[in-house]
Amino acid sequence: MSEHSYTLRIACDDQPGIVATVASALASRGANIIESNQFWDRQTNQFFLRIATSTPENVSKAEIELMLNPAVDRFNMKLKIDDLSRRPKIIIMVSKFDHAMLHLLYQIKVGWLDAEVAAIVSNHEDARKIADQEGIPFHYWPVNKENKIEQEAKLADLIKETKSELVVLARYMQVLTNDLSSQFYGMIINIHHSFLPSFKGAKPYHQAYERGVKLIGATAHYVTPDLDEGPIIEQETERVSHAMSAEDFVATGRDIEARVLARGVKYHLEGRVMLNKNRTVVFTQ
Amino acid sequence: MSEHSYTLRIACDDQPGIVATVASALASRGANIIESNQFWDRQTNQFFLRIATSTPENVSKAEIELMLNPAVDRFNMKLKIDDLSRRPKIIIMVSKFDHAMLHLLYQIKVGWLDAEVAAIVSNHEDARKIADQEGIPFHYWPVNKENKIEQEAKLADLIKETKSELVVLARYMQVLTNDLSSQFYGMIINIHHSFLPSFKGAKPYHQAYERGVKLIGATAHYVTPDLDEGPIIEQETERVSHAMSAEDFVATGRDIEARVLARGVKYHLEGRVMLNKNRTVVFTQ
Amino acid sequence: MSEHSYTLRIACDDQPGIVATVASALASRGANIIESNQFWDRQTNQFFLRIATSTPENVSKAEIELMLNPAVDRFNMKLKIDDLSRRPKIIIMVSKFDHAMLHLLYQIKVGWLDAEVAAIVSNHEDARKIADQEGIPFHYWPVNKENKIEQEAKLADLIKETKSELVVLARYMQVLTNDLSSQFYGMIINIHHSFLPSFKGAKPYHQAYERGVKLIGATAHYVTPDLDEGPIIEQETERVSHAMSAEDFVATGRDIEARVLARGVKYHLEGRVMLNKNRTVVFTQ
Amino acid sequence: MSEHSYTLRIACDDQPGIVATVASALASRGANIIESNQFWDRQTNQFFLRIATSTPENVSKAEIELMLNPAVDRFNMKLKIDDLSRRPKIIIMVSKFDHAMLHLLYQIKVGWLDAEVAAIVSNHEDARKIADQEGIPFHYWPVNKENKIEQEAKLADLIKETKSELVVLARYMQVLTNDLSSQFYGMIINIHHSFLPSFKGAKPYHQAYERGVKLIGATAHYVTPDLDEGPIIEQETERVSHAMSAEDFVATGRDIEARVLARGVKYHLEGRVMLNKNRTVVFTQ
CATH class of the missing domain: 3.30.70.260 (ACT domain)
Structure with a gap:
């Protein structure tokens, strides 16, 4: 038309x-x-x-x-x-677990997600192979206490240079600084591998196993300086049983994380998410 | 205000x-x-x-x-x-299984459903006790081949006299005639105890058991002359296992039926359902 | 046979x-x-x-x-x-919200739960009418700081006299003392109206609303001296949206609480739950 | 050990x-x-x-x-x-839609599925690239009326030569002959993109859209001569709305299909599925 x-x-x-x-x-x-x-x-x-x-x-x-x-x-x-006819640019950040990233790339390929991946950024080399296969620029930016601010400055530059509208932390296991989180508030989505606010912090599936919950979940949320406290965009849970180990939780969780993150990213890119203080309004279909 | x-x-x-x-x-x-x-x-x-x-x-x-x-x-x-400030009147029809009716009455009592039950109509006497307890007029109208048209005429009169906006078939096990279904199209909601279009007709849980499905469900739909073919308003499914009998399906199904019907009725009474030929538009919150 | x-x-x-x-x-x-x-x-x-x-x-x-x-x-x-042919006796404790209790009574009536309610105990008079209708002994034991130990002693006596196997806190809004919780450990099931460990303590639906979660839930668990920390028996979640108020969460939660508690009670009474330190083994069908 | x-x-x-x-x-x-x-x-x-x-x-x-x-x-x-220490061999058959196959390959890679893909067979060339990347033998066996029996003979040979325990139809859009279905009964799993027995046959998502259902689903089942009538291993549903097109159903369905098929395959390979006439016993954890 x-x-x-x-x-x-x-x-x-x-x-x-x-x-x-x-x-x-x-x-x-x-x-x-x-x-x-x-x-x-x-x-x-x-x-x-x-x-x-x-x-x-x-x-x-x-x-x-x-x-x-x-x-x-x-x-x-x-x-x-x-x-709506623009193709929004996004940056994907990932560490070692690649399931959430791969799911995003696949959903872009089949057209369910309308986006262009401007870059994949990682603190490990693992994702380089995929990036190369897909023809996506890859940045290996390892992070430690000394260079974190420097590496984040590069990220900030990359966001601006590529005119990216969104940074997706697809199981990126480094905590961003308060400065970066504040500067790009509402532009960074993280997938946390628990049903927040349960099991904040590290190893949430192991926490969930120890607590003996009967459902596990995942949460896509905007990143804020307060870790795991940002506005929630999307969540989902799935049943687990006493016969499953923490590792089984991790395996079950992969699928949940991948689809919860993909939905959160889609809602954001289609302009369906609006911030209402520390909560979100999500206009789904 | x-x-x-x-x-x-x-x-x-x-x-x-x-x-x-x-x-x-x-x-x-x-x-x-x-x-x-x-x-x-x-x-x-x-x-x-x-x-x-x-x-x-x-x-x-x-x-x-x-x-x-x-x-x-x-x-x-x-x-x-x-x-919106009116209290819409509804007629509940029921046979022997009373779980769906009781759930409606409870949801009205606690205010989640805003409605007044103008009458309970049944082809059995079982529901009279509840109706009396709740102070709701009860009509025992047994149905057979000979008197069906006559009884439906009484129902049509009751709808008009009470100015009821909706007839809810809360596990009413008699098929309405084409005439009545057509006359009050979009004003009669039935709960079918299967995930339509699977398992139309009688004993759907037993059909489901024989087929060996891993989920069972329920469907709230508008009644049309074509049995179990009316526009679907709401559905839900729940997991079952090989270790469950058809009777276990029936028991599990009670909860699903009750809440699917209650939601369908609520959507209708709040004007959230619009007919789009044989489908529905349902504007949920 | x-x-x-x-x-x-x-x-x-x-x-x-x-x-x-x-x-x-x-x-x-x-x-x-x-x-x-x-x-x-x-x-x-x-x-x-x-x-x-x-x-x-x-x-x-x-x-x-x-x-x-x-x-x-x-x-x-x-x-x-x-x-298995015994009819286990249970005591139901309730405060003002009666949905979870009513669901238990109904499930007993239709035979899905095989139990005899030895007594209904409440710190309010509201449930007396239902108890009388059902022919169940009712005990109005209001609780305050001064009489809590005394009232719990009466409860302990009642459990022993009636040979009850289980006490069900069906939205009983008083905290039991450490002594009673310890004495009857593994014999008292509570329904908490959140997906534990999220939103412990009071007004969990309002906490959930403030946090902006996209799912709410309920948890059936054994009561321990540590409030809301007992072994989890059963949980379930349901989707909510930004357009729902805390009161809408409460209404949605009623259904979840009622069925999660009923399942927890059924599993317990059928001997399907075994304690594994602070977790449970639940042998469902 | x-x-x-x-x-x-x-x-x-x-x-x-x-x-x-x-x-x-x-x-x-x-x-x-x-x-x-x-x-x-x-x-x-x-x-x-x-x-x-x-x-x-x-x-x-x-x-x-x-x-x-x-x-x-x-x-x-x-x-x-x-x-249990053997690595069971499987053959994956696929046509053009590759999401279910890719999900299987990923689950094998991360160790959730313990299997070796002996071959990928397709009536199209599309999957060759993936097969090559993964180092899996690829067979392009286009099918028409004239050569169907001949091609199936090659498949039967391949199953025997590779000692494959399972053939997975991961959106393979050709109907197998009665002969082959019977010969390898209980050894071929198909993913049907509907909640069977609803919407058998072609274009189930479009059928679902036309019927106006509020949930769509997928079904993993053993292949039998009766199309879409085989014993069901696993099913799942997900909510859809009036605002979604048939194409949106297809997109939502991809995720459901991928995980339902993966679970069905896992249950089969771990020996958790037993045939009980036209139903299955599935011993999940």
Whole structure:
């Protein structure tokens, strides 16, 4: 079609007339609403709106911004517009366990995830082979106490150079510094291999085994300075039994981690996730 | 609050400007949108919209209809408005197994389901005791080949007299006639004790056992003349094992049936279900 | 049939010959094994065995014990034999929320749970009506700092007098003392309304809401002096969304709590749960 | 350890003394039982037993058979013994969709599945690249009406030559002939991309979409001459919504198919699946 598609994300205090104003502005230039989701948080009176719109060919992103300017002013909106036809760039970080990364790469290949992997970054060499096979730039940046800040500076540069919209920690086993976490808040997704807030920190499957839980899980969340405390995007659990060892938990967990992370990344890239303080609004289909 | 709440359900062919027009009409009289869901069926180009709105005290349902009249004409909309503060009346039909009915009654008691049970109708006497305890009118209408049409006529009268919005077949084991199913299409919800379209007809748990499935389920659907073929509202499955008998399936199934039916009824009463030919659009939270 | 059925539960250090010895002893008197489950904990070398056996009419429980005496001595076994035809007595404790209790009573009524409720004990009067309807003795024992030990002494007496095998805390909102928890360790099951170890303590659904989790859950566990730290018997989770309030979590949680507790109680009463230090072995079908 | 591990699978009519006899025979030569599962089908009086045993180094498979000979004769048992230390060989057949195959290969690589892929067979060239990368023999055997019997003869030869224990149809889109299905009954596992018995035959996700189901699923089953009617090994479902297209169902289904098939294959290779006429006994952990 000779049409453009954009997603609009709007957040502001709730008040009458927001949808009418926005929808009228869009309609005035022939934009059609393909999908629309909204949420009013009664507790905080915050209003969240996501609109996917199909606009005539000659309507640019700048024009949409212009159309919406009065609404932005009137309602004191935070507005974010993304061109749906862009291919968002992401950086994948990984250590030794590659299942979550491989699942992401596969979902990109079959088109379920629409993204371009600008780089794979690792503190180990293991992922280089895959990166080479897929033709993805690979950076081996080992991390220790002395060079962590230096390596993170390289990462920050890489994000900016590649114009990446998202960094995915696909079982990257290094803790990021507070500085980096803060600087790119809402742009880094981690997969934690437990059902948070249970079993924060290291070896969560072994913690889960010791506690004798009957379900294990995984959590995709935004990275914050507070480790394992970031806003949760997606979670899932699966049944385990007394007859399973901690290693069996690890094996079962691989599948959960891979698909929870992939969904979290998809929601983020499609603009379906909005931050609501330390929680998320996730507009799934 | 000195406000009224209404739900609007709108269905029409998709075209630009629907949301803008409706939202502007609502905003013009100070109505605030509390919740809004929409769906555009690309296959059929049908557009479905549900809006829950909070309006100033002095805005009546008739006025909302008046406000929306131009939109209805312009877009050739089907529009349905419900007063959210009304307590919708329902009729529960049951035979001998009472778990699904009891779950509905409990969910009404604790306020999760907002409804008034206008009557319990049964082809057996078993449910009379519960009805009496709860102060609900009970009708014992046994059914056989000879009197089925007559009994259904009484049911049709009861629906009209009580102004019931929904008939819930909570394990009512009689097949309704084509006439009644057609007359009240979209107003009768049945719980079928299998994951439809598997195991239509009688004794589905025994069919499931014979087939050796590893999951069993239940399906809440609108009743149509074609038995077990009506639009599906809600489904759920649960794991079973080779060590379970058909009777164990029945026992496991009770819980599934009860909660699937309760959710289906809740979605219907809150105006979250819209018919899309033989499928449903279900706007859950 | 003119047969008796017993369940045997055996725990000891693992070593060759246990099953052969036990099975041979049983076979020597014509006992048939109906169901058998075993688990060897590699970490601790503990061996757990549950056998459901059908024995000729004239073989008493005392005789089975006699038959197994040599095995008990040889392998230093802990052995527990239950007559499957007995109707185990339980005490249900409840505060104001009655959904978990009602679900237990219903499951007993339809025969899925085989138990007799010896008494309902509450620190409120609310459950008296149900107890009276069902013909179950009701004890209103309000609890405060001053009388807690006294009231627990009455409970301990009641357990002994009624020969109850299990106390079920079906949303009983008082913490038991360390003394009582220790005295009846492995005989008191609580339902905690979160996916433990997440959200211990009070108002777990509100904690879950504040944390922004995407799944909520419930946990049936044995009561220990350490609050919410007891061995977990059964858990389950269900999906929630950002659009749900803490009160919606509570409503969704009711169903989860009711069925998780019912399963935990069933497993316990059928002798399917064995304690493995702070974890459980649960031999489900 | 200087020990051997074997799995024994036993099926016979139920009668007292089976476990005692088998366990005593094993104990007589110092074999320890690591894991044991049994099931008595009350309907058919069939008894199923799986024992994983650890035996002293000098006890061969032939000796175990010898030890068990009297039991086999006495109880008219079908006995199957597998050396757990063997690496079972499998053949993977695939057409164009490679997600299920890739998941199997990954699970083998990380050791969750213990198997050696003797060959990948396809009616398309697409999988050759992966086969080459992994160093697995690849056979491109396109199939049409004229050559189907000839190609299947090659497959039968390949199974025998490679001594493969299992053929996995990992989205192989050709129907096998009755002859081949019968010849290798219980040795060929297919993944069907629906929750059988719903949506047999072609394009099940599109059938599911048309029917408007709220859950989709996948089924791993043994192949029989009756298409999609074979004994079910494993199933799983996942929630879908009205907003998802048939293509979205396909995408969601990929994950379900991959893990359901992997579990089915694992259960089979570990000797956890036993045929009970048209159903299966699956002894999971």
